[in-house]
Structures are given as structure tokens and as C-alpha cells.
Amino acid sequence: MKGISIMKLSCREAASVCNKAEYKEANLREKLRLKLHLFFCKTCKDYYQNNRKLTGLIKKADIKPCSAEQKEIFKQHMKNGNSKTTE
Ligand SMILES: [Zn+2]
Numbered sequence: 001m002k003g004i005s006i007m008k009l010s011c012r013e014a015a016s017v018c019n020k021a022e023y024k025e026a027n028l029r030e031k032l033r034l035k036l037h038l039f040f041c042k043t044c045k046d047y048y049q050n051n052r053k054l055t056g057l058i059k060k061a062d063i064k065p066c067s068a069e070q071k072e073i074f075k076q077h078m079k080n081g082n083s084k085t086t087e
Pocket residue numbers: 010011012014037041042043044045
């Protein structure tokens with residue numbers, strides 16, 4: 001049964017392969033081992049599914065970093081907000 005124990009991942013390893021798989025960095029062997037682990041381990045299965053949902057949400061939201069212009073506008077808003085007490 002030594003062959004099977006080599007195939008088995010710990011939950012920690014499974015989580016790291018999960019993350020790699022999300023970024024398409026996991027190789028086929030790692031993915032197979034992950035699938036096998038998910039088959040036996042409900043905790044990691046839940047984690048994997050949540051992870052996938054989260055990645056999907058981020059992709060949908062299409063989050064972009066703030067541009068310098070937007071930051072400047074934001075700064076102005078802050079200033080205006082703070083200068084209410086002055087005349
Ligand atoms: Zn697990």
C-alpha cells in the first residue's frame with residue numbers, strides 16, 4: 001500500500017495545490033492528487049469550492065487598481081471633508 005500513501009496529500013498540501021490550480025500553476029499529477037484528496041476529505045472539498053467561487057467573483061468584479069487621477073480626486077474629497085469647520 002506504499003504507492004497509495006505517496007499519492008495521498010495532507011490537508012495542508014491539498015490547500016496549496018488548490019491555490020496553484022486557481023492560478024493554473026499546478027501540474028497534472030498535482031491536480032490528480034488533489035482530486036483524490038478532495039474525494040476523501042470534505043473539509044478540503046469545501047475549501048476548494050469556496051476558493052473557486054471567490055476567484056470567480058473577483059474575475060466578475062473586474063477590480064482595477066486606482067489610477068493616479070482617481071487618487072487625486074479622492075484626496076480632494078478628503079480635504080473638502082476636513083475643511084468644513086473652516087470659513
Ligand atoms: Zn483535506
